[in-house]
Amino acid sequence: xxxxxxxxxxxxxxxxxxxxxxxxxxxxxxxxxxxxxxxxxxxxxxxxxxxxxxxxxxxxxxxxxxxxxxxxxxxxxxxxxxxxxxxxxxxxxxxxxxxxxxxxxxxxxxxxxxxxxxxxxxxxxxxxxxxxxxxxxxxxxxxxxxxxxxxxxxxxxxxxxxxxxxxxxxxxxxxxxxxxxxxxxxxxxxxxxxxxxxxxxxxxxxxxxxxxxxxxxxxxxxxxxxxxxxxxxxxxxxxxxxxxxxxxxxxxxxxxxxxxxxxxxxxxxxxxxxxxxxxxxxxxxxxxxxxxxxxxxxxxxxxxxxxxxxxxxxxxxxxxxxxxx
Amino acid sequence: xxxxxxxxxxxxxxxxxxxxxxxxxxxxxxxxxxxxxxxxxxxxxxxxxxxxxxxxxxxxxxxxxxxxxxxxxxxxxxxxxxxxxxxxxxxxxxxxxxxxxxxxxxxxxxxxxxxxxxxxxxxxxxxxxxxxxxxxxxxxxxxxxxxxxxxxxxxxxxxxxxxxxxxxxxxxxxxxxxxxxxxxxx
Numbered sequence: 001x002x003x004x005x006x007x008x009x010x011x012x013x014x015x016x017x018x019x020x021x022x023x024x025x026x027x028x029x030x031x032x033x034x035x036x037x038x039x040x041x042x043x044x045x046x047x048x049x050x051x052x053x054x055x056x057x058x059x060x061x062x063x064x065x066x067x068x069x070x071x072x073x074x075x076x077x078x079x080x081x082x083x084x085x086x087x088x089x090x091x092x093x094x095x096x097x098x099x100x101x102x103x104x105x106x107x108x109x110x111x112x113x114x115x116x117x118x119x120x121x122x123x124x125x126x127x128x129x130x131x132x133x134x135x136x137x138x139x140x141x142x143x144x145x146x147x148x149x150x151x152x153x154x155x156x157x158x159x160x161x162x163x164x165x166x167x168x169x170x171x172x173x174x175x176x177x178x179x180x181x182x183x184x185x186x187x188x189x190x191x192x193x194x195x196x197x198x199x200x201x202x203x204x205x206x207x208x209x210x211x212x213x214x215x216x217x218x219x220x221x222x223x224x225x226x227x228x229x230x231x232x233x234x235x236x237x238x239x240x241x242x243x244x245x246x247x248x249x250x251x252x253x254x255x256x257x258x259x260x261x262x263x264x265x266x267x268x269x270x271x272x273x274x275x276x277x278x279x280x281x282x283x284x285x286x287x288x289x290x291x292x293x294x295x296x297x298x299x300x301x302x303x304x305x306x307x308x309x310x311x312x313x314x315x316x317x318x319x320x321x322x323x324x325x
Numbered sequence: 326x327x328x329x330x331x332x333x334x335x336x337x338x339x340x341x342x343x344x345x346x347x348x349x350x351x352x353x354x355x356x357x358x359x360x361x362x363x364x365x366x367x368x369x370x371x372x373x374x375x376x377x378x379x380x381x382x383x384x385x386x387x388x389x390x391x392x393x394x395x396x397x398x399x400x401x402x403x404x405x406x407x408x409x410x411x412x413x414x415x416x417x418x419x420x421x422x423x424x425x426x427x428x429x430x431x432x433x434x435x436x437x438x439x440x441x442x443x444x445x446x447x448x449x450x451x452x453x454x455x456x457x458x459x460x461x462x463x464x465x466x467x468x469x470x471x472x473x474x475x476x477x478x479x480x481x482x483x484x485x486x487x488x489x490x491x492x493x494x495x496x497x498x499x500x501x502x503x504x505x506x507x508x509x510x511x
Contacts, residue, residue, distance in 0.1 A: 008464045009482065011457065023503050024493070028458055030435035034351035036344040037360060045364045046339055049371065232358060266357065303430070 073163055165199045168192035172208050182215035203234055210240065223247040238268050242276055253283035274300070278309045285316060294320050335374055338383070339367060346387055353395040353455055355440045366394045381469050389470040392456070396448045438497055445492045450485035457482055 013028040015021050036042075168188060176185035189209050196202065206229055213222040226244040231237045245259030260280035268276060277300045284293035297313050297320075304310070346366055350359045369390050377386055439459075443451045449471075456462045456470065464482070468475045494501040 008457075008479065009486070011461065012486075013458065021490075023501055024490070027435050027439055027500070030432050031439050031459060032432040032436055034348055034357070037347035037351070037363060041360045042343050042347060042363075045360050045367070046336075046343070048364055049339065049367050050336075237358060 073167065161196070162200060165192065165196040165201050168196070169201050169205055169208065172205070172212075176208060176212055176215065180215075182212040185212045186216070203229070207234065207236065207240065210243070214243070219247055219250070238263065238266060239272060242268075242272055242279070246275070246279055249279060249283050249286075253286040257283050257287070270304075274304050274307050274309070277303065278307075278313065281313070281316070290320065290323075335367075335371060338370065338374070338387075342384070342387055343367070345384070346391055349388060349391045349460070350395065352459060353391065353452065354399075355443075362395060362398060365398070366391050369394060385466055385469050388456075388462075389472075392452050392470060396452055399448055438493075438500060442489055442492045442496055445496070446485065446488055449481070450488060453478070453481055453485050454489060 011028070012021055012024040013031075015025045017025050037045075169192065172185045172188040172192065175181045175188060185208065189205055189212065192199075192205060193202075196205075199205075206225060210222050210225050210229075213219075213225065223244065226240060226247065229240070231241045231244065234240070241259050242263055245256045245263065248259065249256035257280065260276055260283060263276040264273065264280060277296060281293050281296035281300060284290075284296060294317065297317050300307065300313050301310065301317075307313075343363065347359065347363050350362045350366065351357060354362060366387075370387065373390070377383070381389075443454060446454070453467065453471070456467050457464075462470075464475050464478050467482075468478045471478065473481075
């Protein structure tokens, strides 16, 4: 290591425990060592590197491409929406050369509703009926985009098809999260699945499908899907594993306990840890593991004294104490 | 196509350094499930291995690649969140099983606070603070990693620390006033 020639500040973890930075000294002194990846994981990565045909690498590159195209599409659609708005506001910008796919919906829309279009259009809210002739800026944008996309759908390998896949997923997520229309989201995901079954965003689409199925109360289908997903390697893995554990617990607590065990040893966000701890205790009661259940119920009360399951936990503990050992 | 001798050397580099790099990756990402990032780091190492001339220590070179890969991944992830309205990734590092539950909890909360504040900073400031404050790297080595002068690192570090202090006070006023993080759990 080279000797520093510039005077370095004292690290917070090594600073004096009194003074202005004392809270930072305490905080940084307590940050734990992250540890290394487990040997099995290191070996798996090594094998993938050796094979030199890592699927995750190609998928990553495809995703990068999608991101770039999505940004491009987003930019162009906003530009189109802005241009459309300027036309309705009475501008003479029609004389500027525009793509044919854009001029068609402008003609169909006419300028009758121009006065109410003075406010800026919502840039990402897709119309539920893109075919509607109303000259909404979003409808214009969707029509323009659908015209652009249509010829490229058959080939998922092409970058435009990747962009179309990303757009379909975005529409499904907007339906699900902003419009709370899980059925609509599923319909979009079904359409997208038919076109991009092996697309680069297939995994993200499956996760969105799980969310939609859960929103509709179709728990068995959601569980079946979760059983097939590689949860360790996708975003929201911890949360999805918890959902899988809770769904498994309804039929097979023995199986669910494996998930719960893995979850409570991880540094999950507090709301997830709370559910995992409670779920594990409930399953331990189910499989008559009395001592572990008692331990977890007490641990729950210590960790989450104001938690949402406190009343139930106290009830179960009282029951355990009343039962003969 | 990579030569067999080079491949063998790479194998040795992986065997000897992958655990350390995986630790850096976890530190820099704040996540335990970071095998994809580790793989990407070694893909870059594979591509650039022939160009490594030994000007810096191998470990410094590997750390520099790790920092760049993590920063690039985090920027892409931000973009992805923006596009697909995804929920921001949670801080998620494994606990140390050897410690008592109380110690685990205290460390977990401290780590979560530090990463929550770091999350608010620019990627470069974040990487700089992690390298200096958490990894304990000397200024001279950080200068090599970021490709700048030591003076530049000292100035950037001073500013990054100021920004961290400000954010910390805004986000965690009770902790910043000196209350123990264990006492402020809501």
